[in-house]
Amino acid sequence: MRALSIGATGMFAQQLNVEVISNNIANLSTTGFKRSRAEFQDMLYENLRRVGSPSSDTGTLLPSGLQLGLGVKPVATYRINEQGNMSVTENPYDIAINGRGYLQVQQPDGTTAYTRAGSLQLNQDGQFVTADGLQILPAITVPSNATSVTINASGQVLATIDGQTQQQNLGQLQLATFVNPAGLEAIGNNLLKETESSGSPVVGNPQSAGFGSILQSTLETSNVNVVTEITSLITAQRAYEMNSRVIKTADEMMSTVSQLR
Numbered sequence: 199m200r201a202l203s204i205g206a207t208g209m210f211a212q213q214l215n216v217e218v219i220s221n222n223i224a225n226l227s228t229t230g231f232k233r234s235r236a237e238f239q240d241m242l243y244e245n246l247r248r249v250g251s252p253s254s255d256t257g258t259l260l261p262s263g264l265q266l267g268l269g270v271k272p273v274a275t276y277r278i279n280e281q282g283n284m285s286v287t288e289n290p291y292d293i294a295i296n297g298r299g300y301l302q303v304q305q306p307d308g309t310t311a312y313t314r315a316g317s318l319q320l321n322q323d324g325q326f327v328t329a330d331g332l333q334i335l336p337a338i339t340v341p342s343n344a345t346s347v348t349i350n351a352s353g354q355v356l357a358t359i360d361g362q363t364q365q366q367n368l369g370q371l372q373l374a375t376f377v378n379p380a381g382l383e384a385i386g387n388n389l390l391k392e393t394e395s396s397g398s399p400v401v402g403n404p405q406s407a408g409f410g411s412i413l414q415s416t417l418e419t420s421n422v423n424v425v426t427e428i429t430s431l432i433t434a435q436r437a438y439e440m441n442s443r444v445i446k447t448a449d450e451m452m453s454t455v456s457q458l459r
Contacts, residue, residue, distance in 0.1 A: 200266065201448035207269030208441035211238050214272045215434040222422045223431075230282065230314030230388060231420035233427075237274040243267050277380050282421040284413060290347050291318045291326070294418040297410020299373030302335040302401070303328055303389060310335065312374055312399070315388035317417055330387055338369035351411040353404035373409050374399035 218236040225231040249263030284294055293316035295301070300312035311332075318334060321327045324342060326334040340347055344357040353371035376382065381395030392399060405411045 199448045199452050200268065201444055201451075204267070204269040205441045205444035205448065207241065207271065208444070209438055211236075211270045211272055212434050212438040212441060216431065216438070218275055219427055219431045219434060223424065223427050226420055226422050226424060228315075228388065228420050229317050230418050231422065232277050232279050232282075232314070233420070233422045234275045234277050236272060237276055238270050239273045241268040241271050277382070277384070278421065279379050280421045282418040285417050285419050286415060287417055288415050289317075290349075290415055291320065292316060292415055292417050293318060293349055293371075294413040294416040295373065295404075295410045296413055296418075298375050298408060299404065299410045300375070300379075300390070300399075302372065302374055302399075304333045304335050305389075306332075309391070310399075311385065311389040311391050312382065313388050313390065314418060328388075334371075336369060336372060338371070340368060341366075349412055349414040351405055351413070353412050370403060371412060372401050373404055374401050375408060376400070 215236045215238075218234050222233045225233075243265040245263060245265055247260060247264035249261075249265075250259050251263070252258065253260050281296070284296070295314055295316065300314060301316060303311045303313055305311050313328070315328070317329060318326045319329065320340055321331060321333075324340040326338050326340075328334070338355050340355075340357060341359060343360045345360050346358045347368075348356045348358075348365065349371065350356070353373070355368040355371060356365040357368050359366055376392075376399060377397035378395055381393050381397070382390035383393050383396075385391050400408070402409050
């Protein structure tokens with residue numbers, strides 16, 4: 199009774215689908231989070247009568263075959279890099295990327311990770327860091343006597359120094375883009391890392407060709423649409439129930455056969 203294993207693959211697929219949707223909903227308030235979508239493929243087919251095979255000695259061919267599908271399998275969780283909404287925070291160290299690009303973050307092992315979460319802070323040396331204390335690249339140091347910090351749309355960091363009338367240029371924020379941003383590997387803590395599928399990063403200044411702009415005192419919210427996710431959750435739940443019904447029906451059919459005298 200192939201329906202038992204086929205229904206089981208359908209239940210497993212919808213279970214994974216619910217898990218992906220639940221992760222999206224759980225990160226509804228995560229800064230810069232990009233929702234994911236589970237993708238599935240049908241499994242191998244058993245050819246009981248192969249299409250196009252001869253059906254007689256005179257050369258006639260089968261116009262259609264007899265194939266039996268063996269179920270479904272999950273193949274990918276695709277990250278949807280749609281722009282999130284902008285939320286004004288009034289915090290001068292909060293920045294949002296409007297358009298393409300990722301901030302570069304130096305990890306403890308010296309490698310570079312990438313993020314869209316621009317909720318930055320200053321460490322003990324006055325350098326821009328993430329909430330986990332990881333340094334933003336390139337490193338920019340804000341003097342202790344700075345009275346205000348301005349980050350313009352092109353990523354220049356300007357500070358007003360106590361006793362000076364002209365703003366001081368502290369450095370230039372840069373963004374990284376990828377040919378295939380969906381190929382970046384999520385490693386948690388709002389960080390992504392480069393893979394062979396993502397391609398090598400292209401680094402440039404905000405507002406230059408192919409790069410987004412910087413918005414100060416603003417954060418990019420999650421791009422999760424709760425109404426869409428709840429609708430998808432209900433659909434996945436119904437699909438799970440239907441697959442369980444397939445297994446129940448197949449079991450009843452086997453019971454009927456076993457009771458034959």
